[in-house]
Amino acid sequence: MPNYKYIVGNNEGKKLSGTVEAENELTARTELNNLGFSILSLHETDEKPKTDTTLKKFIFEAIDKNSKIITGTIPSKSEETALNKLQTEYTLNVTAIWTENATEMEIEEARRKGSSRLQQFLAEKQKIQKSQQPEIKTDNLEEQKKEEAIKAKIEYTLQEVTKILQTIDKDLDAVSRAEINKKIDKLLRIKHSSNMDYILTSAEELLKSLIDLGYSLKEKISQEKHMELEIKTKELLSNLTRSTGPKSLAEDVITKIEKWQTSHAVAEENTPIIVKAVNNVLSSIKKFLETPPEISSIKDQIASYNKQLWELAKLYFKEPAKEYKEKVISSIKTVWTERKKAKENLVLTKKMLKEKKKTNQIYEEPLILSFLEELTTFTGWLLLFYIAYYFTSLYLNTKNFGIEHIPQGFTVYDSRIFKYVVVIIFLLHCSASIKTNFFRKSVLADIILLPVFLLGTIITLLNF
Numbered sequence: 265m266p267n268y269k270y271i272v273g274n275n276e277g278k279k280l281s282g283t284v285e286a287e288n289e290l291t292a293r294t295e296l297n298n299l300g301f302s303i304l305s306l307h308e309t310d311e312k313p314k315t316d317t318t319l320k321k322f323i324f325e326a327i328d329k330n331s332k333i334i335t336g337t338i339p340s341k342s343e344e345t346a347l348n349k350l351q352t353e354y355t356l357n358v359t360a361i362w363t364e365n366a367t368e369m370e371i372e373e374a375r376r377k378g379s380s381r382l383q384q385f386l387a388e389k390q391k392i393q394k395s396q397q398p399e400i401k402t403d404n405l406e407e408q409k410k411e412e413a414i415k416a417k418i419e420y421t422l423q424e425v426t427k428i429l430q431t432i433d434k435d436l437d438a439v440s441r442a443e444i445n446k447k448i449d450k451l452l453r454i455k456h457s458s459n460m461d462y463i464l465t466s467a468e469e470l471l472k473s474l475i476d477l478g479y480s481l482k483e484k485i486s487q488e489k490h491m492e493l494e495i496k497t498k499e500l501l502s503n504l505t506r507s508t509g510p511k512s513l514a515e516d517v518i519t520k521i522e523k524w525q526t527s528h529a530v531a532e533e534n535t536p537i538i539v540k541a542v543n544n545v546l547s548s549i550k551k552f553l554e555t556p557p558e559i560s561s562i563k564d565q566i567a568s569y570n571k572q573l574w575e576l577a578k579l580y581f582k583e584p585a586k587e588y589k590e591k592v593i594s595s596i597k598t599v600w601t602e603r604k605k606a607k608e609n610l611v612l613t614k615k616m617l618k619e620k621k622k623t624n625q626i627y628e629e630p631l632i633l634s635f636l637e638e639l640t641t642f643t644g645w646l647l648l649f650y651i652a653y654y655f656t657s658l659y660l661n662t663k664n665f666g667i668e669h670i671p672q673g674f675t676v677y678d679s680r681i682f683k684y685v686v687v688i689i690f691l692l693h694c695s696a697s698i699k700t701n702f703f704r705k706s707v708l709a710d711i712i713l714l715p716v717f718l719l720g721t722i723i724t725l726l727n728f
């Protein structure tokens with residue numbers, strides 16, 4: 265397999281270089297990206313990696329940040345140095361490491377040690393997270409989300425800039441290349457700092473330099489390449505300067521609901537009932553307002569096409585050359601066709617999700633039905649008790665058991681209130697039982713049964 269020489273930046277902003285063996289450039293790029301690196305340079309080379317005879321070769325097994333198992337080799341003076349390099353520079357959780365000529369027993373021992381080390385690392389990490397969790401405030405969470413969004417934009421920008429530079433690499437002179445690399449290096453150094461404004465400003469400077477570079481290369485590169493460079497760079501700049509806050513009213517409402525849920529810790533067992541009730545209502549609102557990721561993805565794609573069309577329209581009126589205008593029109597037609605396809609895809613996706621929702625929809629019983637079931641059970645047992653009590657008292661009073669003084673409580677059969685209560689409970693039990701057993705999903709039953717129960721209650725009270 266061919267070797268590819270690379271220069272990358274790790275999460276700490278440190279530049280790393282080396283060679284990677286892969287089937288093709290795309291595979292090599294994917295492997296480096298999976299390790300969390302920002303690729304600055306990658307090209308095939310016939311140059312064999314330089315080997316230092318003083319270094320030992322270690323074989324390692326590790327887990328990357330995407331929970332993917334990775335195996336490889338690393339030259340180092342000692343196992344500790346190799347382990348430290350893999351953990352700090354490559355941000356890998358090493359599960360085992362051993363020398364190249366190790367025996368099976370040594371490999372098994374290395375894996376056992378690595379497993380123990382990984383468990384200890386995870387336990388410590390979990391302990392740290394638990395200790396820090398109560399101290400996190402809602403405001404800090406919002407700030408963290410903003411920082412994460414900005415850092416994600418910076419990572420994406422660096423990756424796209426690398427791709428752009430690869431397309432114009434042959435046309436760049438040494439001065440321009442050095443100037444761009446200088447700005448990239450600066451961004452790599454500061455991208456993990458806490459000064460978000462400075463990071464964004466530096467990224468904007470990099471993209472503006474690329475736009476200026478495109479104008480300076482206009483005579484050297486083809487019109488299509490220049491147009492693609494300008495549109496892509498402006499799109500990156502627009503994405504970078506776009507607010508990280510909610511895009512719409514719905515997203516704003518969802519953000520506020522999540523903020524409320526976080527601050528009130530509704531998942532805890534000792535949460536008050538009122539808070540849980542409010543949370544249920546808010547969760548329903550959130551579910552209603554949330555846009556499925558499939559829909560969001562297509563909408564973002566359409567928005568991207570709209571921006572491209574706008575940029576192409578501006579290019580059409582800015583450039584006087586007829587040939588250039590024709591190429592711009594051709595590009596507009598291509599983008600418009602893609603946008604049309606995305607629109608059609610959006611309609612189909614919405615329809616598919618709607619049908620899927622209908623197919624997979626599980627009937628969720630309302631809370632009132634659960635209450636009615638409990639009420640049916642309760643009134644049933646209550647009726648049984650009252651009827652037994654009624655007939656017992658009637659039997660004691662009509663038969664001569666030789667009891668001189670029957671307690672007053674056993675003369676209940678003469679009580680008008682008792683009769684009212686028994687009949688009303690009976691009507692309530694019948695209504696609730698009919699609803700829960702025969703008409704659980706019927707709205708018509710709700711409309712009929714309640715008035716019938718109320719009418720029966722009124723008749724009972726007026727006729728007894």
